[in-house]
Amino acid sequence: MSEQYPPANHPDSEDRSGAGPGRGTxxxxxxxxxxxxxxxxxxxxxxxxxxxxxxxxxxxxxxxxDTADVIVVGAGPAGSAAAYHLATAGxxxxxxxxxxFPREKVCGDGLTxxxxxxxxxxxxxxxxxxxxxxxxxxRIIGGGGRIELAWPDLSSxxxxxxxxxxxxxxxxxxxxxxxxxxxLLENIAVTxxxxxxxxxxxxxxxxxEAAAPxxxxxxxxxxxxxxxxxxxxxxxxxLVLAADGNSSxxxxxxxxxxxPDRPLGVAVRTYYKTPRHDDDYLEAWLDLWDGKxxxxxxxxxxxxxxxxxxxxxxxxNTSDAFGNIDYRALLKRWLAAMPxxxxxxxxxxxxxxxxxxxxxxxxxxxxxxxxxxLVGDAGGMVNPFNGEGIAYAMESGELAARxxxxxxxxxxxxxxxxxxxxxxxxxxxxxxxxxxxGRTFVKAIGHPSFMKFATRHGIKRPxxxxxxxxxxxxxxxxxxxxxxDRVINALSKMSPAA
Ligand SMILES: Cc1cc2nc3c(=O)[nH]c(=O)nc-3n(C[C@H](O)[C@H](O)[C@H](O)COP(=O)(O)OP(=O)(O)OC[C@H]3O[C@@H](n4cnc5c(N)ncnc54)[C@H](O)[C@@H]3O)c2cc1C
Numbered sequence: 054m055s056e057q058y059p060p061a062n063h064p065d066s067e068d069r070s071g072a073g074p075g076r077g078t079x080x081x082x083x084x085x086x087x088x089x090x091x092x093x094x095x096x097x098x099x100x101x102x103x104x105x106x107x108x109x110x111x112x113x114x115x116x117x118x119d120t121a122d123v124i125v126v127g128a129g130p131a132g133s134a135a136a137y138h139l140a141t142a143g144x145x146x147x148x149x150x151x152x153x154f155p156r157e158k159v160c161g162d163g164l165t166x167x168x169x170x171x172x173x174x175x176x177x178x179x180x181x182x183x184x185x186x187x188x189x190x191x192r193i194i195g196g197g198g199r200i201e202l203a204w205p206d207l208s209s210x211x212x213x214x215x216x217x218x219x220x221x222x223x224x225x226x227x228x229x230x231x232x233x234x235x236x237l238l239e240n241i242a243v244t245x246x247x248x249x250x251x252x253x254x255x256x257x258x259x260x261x262e263a264a265a266p267x268x269x270x271x272x273x274x275x276x277x278x279x280x281x282x283x284x285x286x287x288x289x290x291x292l293v294l295a296a297d298g299n300s301s302x303x304x305x306x307x308x309x310x311x312x313p314d315r316p317l318g319v320a321v322r323t324y325y326k327t328p329r330h331d332d333d334y335l336e337a338w339l340d341l342w343d344g345k346x347x348x349x350x351x352x353x354x355x356x357x358x359x360x361x362x363x364x365x366x367x368x369x370n371t372s373d374a375f376g377n378i379d380y381r382a383l384l385k386r387w388l389a390a391m392p393x394x395x396x397x398x399x400x401x402x403x404x405x406x407x408x409x410x411x412x413x414x415x416x417x418x419x420x421x422x423x424x425x426x427l428v429g430d431a432g433g434m435v436n437p438f439n440g441e442g443i444a445y446a447m448e449s450g451e452l453a454a455r456x457x458x459x460x461x462x463x464x465x466x467x468x469x470x471x472x473x474x475x476x477x478x479x480x481x482x483x484x485x486x487x488x489x490x491g492r493t494f495v496k497a498i499g500h501p502s503f504m505k506f507a508t509r510h511g512i513k514r515p516x517x518x519x520x521x522x523x524x525x526x527x528x529x530x531x532x533x534x535x536x537x538d539r540v541i542n543a544l545s546k547m548s549p550a551a
Contacts, residue, residue, distance in 0.1 A: 121147040121236065123457060124258055124290040126243045126303055129158065130443050131429025132296030133226035133235075134450030137175050140234040142458040147288060148235050151242035151263045154227055158219035159407045160443075161322055162363045163335050163355045165526055166210040167444035173211070174451065177229055184225075185215045186358035188333050191522060195339025195351075196505075198512035202522045209530050214335065216355050216363070222443075241286065246293060246306055246425065255424030257289035258303075292457055292473075294426045296450065299412045301431035307422055315416035316437045316495045318350070321380045321408030322365025324357070327396040332356030339508045341366060341387060343374045347505045349498040352387050361403055364388065367411060367440045371499025381406050413437040413495070414488040420477040428453045434484070437491030438525040445484070452479050485550020487527060493548075 121144075125136045128150035136148040164172075169179045179185050189212075190203040206212035217225075231237045242263035247256045262283035295303040304310075311317070338352040350368035357363055366384055368375060384406060388397040416433030420426070428434075429446030436445060453476055460472035498504045511517050520537045523529055529538035 118236075119287060120257075120289040121145045122290060122461060123147070123292050123294065124149060124288055125235075125294040125296055126258060127151075127296035127298060127429075127431070128154075128227045128230075128237060128239075129223060129296060129298060129429060129446060130226055131431070131434075131446035131450045132294065133223070133230045134171065134175060134447040135294050135296060135428050135454050136235040136237075136450075137226075137230040137233050138451050138454030139457060140230065142454065144458065144461065146230075146235045147290065148227070148230060148237045149241045149243055149258070149260060149288065150227070150237065150239050153239040154224035155220045156223070158223055159320075159322060159409045160219045160363075161320070161353055161355055161365055161367075161440075162216050162218050162222070162357065163214070163353065163441075164216060164443060165214045165441055166204050166212065166528060167441070167526070168447065169211050169213065169215060170209075171444055171447035171451070175226075175229060175447075177225070179215050184217055184221055186217075186331075186333075186356070188214045188216065188335055190214075190334055191526075192334040192336045193339065193512060193518065194336065196508035196510075196512045200512055200515060200518050201334055202515075202518055204526075205519075205523055205528050207528065207530050207534070210528055216335075216357055218357065218363075240283075243297070243303065246303060247287065247289070248423070253423055255293050255307075257287060258293060260286045260288060262286065291461060292424055292426060294428055294453060294457075295431040296428045296446075297431055299410045299430040299433075301417065301427070303425065304417055304427055304431055307425050309417055309419070309422065309425075309427070311412060311416050311433065312418065315433060316413040316492055317370045317416060318367050318411035318413060318435070318440055319370075319375075319380065319408060320365055320367030320411055320440065321384060321406050322363055323384070323402055323406040324361040324404045325364055325397050326360055326401045326403055327356075327362045329354065329395050330356045330360050330362050331358055332362070338387070339504075339512075341368070341383065343378060343383070346372075346374060346501045347508065348372055348374060348378075348383075348501075349495065349504055352384075364397060369437075369495050369499060371495045372501070380408055411435045411440050411442065413440075414492050415480070415484070418477070420480055421473050426453050426457065426473070426476060432480075434480075436527060437488060437495050438527070441526070448483070449480065452476065452483065455479075481550040486545035486548040489548035489551055490544055 123139050123144055123146050125132045125146060125148045128148050132148060136146045139146045172179050181187055190201060192201045204212050204214060227237055240263045241260050243258045243260045245259045247259060248254060249256050295301050297303050336354040341348040341350055341352055348368055349372045350366060352366040355363040366387060368378060391397050412430050412433035413435040414433065414437040417427060420432045428449045430442060432449060434445040434449050435442040456472055456476040456479065460469045463469045463472060511521060523537055524541050529541050
């Protein structure tokens, strides 16, 4: 079993380059001419020079290949979704990604109806075949019981979810954004932000060409190699979106660190060749034990429909055991109790066990500061109830895009700033109360006795489990709906959106 965590050329691997930010200044708002910048042709010349001071980007002239209305850093689901929505609204968008597609991303690959809705909103059809394996709901196993719960069929969300490997999924999204006019540059690792000395506002990014193409004759499977001395690049924009994942170096460089008062999870996963690969339910196991202690978290088995299942587990930081657990050993122990015919044995493991953090419940705030907008994991958007992050990455990308489009259309810098400040408010309105409830939930299940009680008694009561599923999946009708929807919505509204 490989212990590499995270692997090279992997989106979870941290960028350790120390290149400092360059300096450039340019105006915000609509600029001197009052016009929005025009889109550039793809053949624009790349100068590679730092931006010169005092140049207005929004002059109405064609932008160079190194400038754009908006730079999005990171082409995961948050970055690609944001870039897509920005480009669709007519903005010139540079999407900078430090790896090259296709590339691996550590994930459970499970997509709920929420994620399907966000994909549909981008014009990506989620239909049987074409790489999608649709699922009908969630199977929960634990406390001596087993229950299958169909996804609720609502006007607000479709009644099905899906699975797709992130290797495939992330490339699909990035290429979709490209088709919408986004200029995607791969193998570009952003190393810092540039700011206006006078206003302190972000004016662009510094970057390094991260990888050289595989050597000639290296064969089709060869990976790009790291090139630490790759060319330095500067890119300028009126705004920068940090979609650079859970460690978000960009946010840290602006002093936005993760909040210790917010929940955090850690999850690991691998793939097994198994006869259980063709499952039309996502499967969650609540029985994760550390000795006699039931842990706050769950294991999952998500059939991928390709001969393999994605198998993993995630834990929350609200238990005493959190920092002291050997996740790989726990995974092995949990799987050892499975029927042998399922094939969850070392010899059937098709990928190494890898893990990463799950930043939950707005664990990095504020989501906008001085020209930097945070989306997805960078802003700690993972749902604390169930560890789902992809849907929230795409949704926050869309919410951010909506604010940015309006902001850049304002004729004054003050107007632009005012609209940008409304993005954190929009996020709070969308998820704030619900995430506050989620924080209470993760604290409660951090107590082994509560977790044990809830698992043992809940699983045997289908009505309770149906309500639990709606709550954990954040799948209710925002208006009207049934009694369960109304209770969950009322609880979310009553909870302070902090
Ligand atoms: C083990 C595990 C299982 C999970 N299972 C699920 C699941 O089943 N369903 C679900 O919904 N969620 C799941 N999640 C959560 C989900 O993976 C994340 O919430 C989601 O990937 C967040 O998307 P993002 O776009 O914000 O960030 P990411 O997907 O992390 O994308 C960030 C991108 O930014 C790039 N990048 C980073 N730094 C730079 C830089 N300096 N310059 C340029 N590019 C950069 C990276 O290469 C990457 O492409 C799981 C997480 C883990 C760890």
